[in-house]
Amino acid sequence: AQSVSQHNHHVILSEAASLELGCNYSYGGTVNLFWYVQYPGQHLQLLLKYFSGDPLVKGIKGFEAEFIKSKFSFNLRKPSVQWSDTAEYFCAVNAGGGYNKLIFGAGTRLAVHP
């Protein structure tokens, strides 16, 4: 069965620190990959996505993610975090197969301190 693993459940950083959140998935075929963000009290929003092409994907608010097929990974990065990045981050995988079934990881809760 397809699954998504996020390595860190809680991350605490100071402003201006660099961020990397790990995501690994288990599926051997073609995948579409997503990072969603949920700010406190708000709904899930798309941060960035990878369907094909350049494996380094840039999203909103300075976030980027790199798809490494050989490692089944899609890690999220940001060079310098801000207090406003405090949120929960979810990695998700769509393994295709005709219907758009999105499988989520358990999420990483990020707290950024001023």
Place this chain on the structure above:
Amino acid sequence: EAGVAQSPRYKIIEKRQSVAFWCNPISGHATLYWYQQILGQGPKLLIQFQNNGVVDDSQLPKDRFSAERLKGVDSTLKIQPAKLEDSAVYLCASSFESGNTIYFGEGSWLTVV
């Protein structure tokens, strides 16, 4: 562009009672999803509709959960009878078609006491 609308936003019920959630997807989106998000976990797909047909309900507890999407637009998710472990946020989402980005509503928070 209006987003995915859900109601009610919050509901508290006693165990063994029933509850229904409503969802209106983004206009023109053929695919509608209901996800369950338990505190501390990622969203789990309960049911997926393509227009008004079900394409995946493999993780829907069919003894107590039901969902319908009449006329291929709005959808309702019902729980009867509710259990304590049903306490969660129920997220409705939609996408234009298979393979496209999925957009989420704000969720309906359910507490079963």
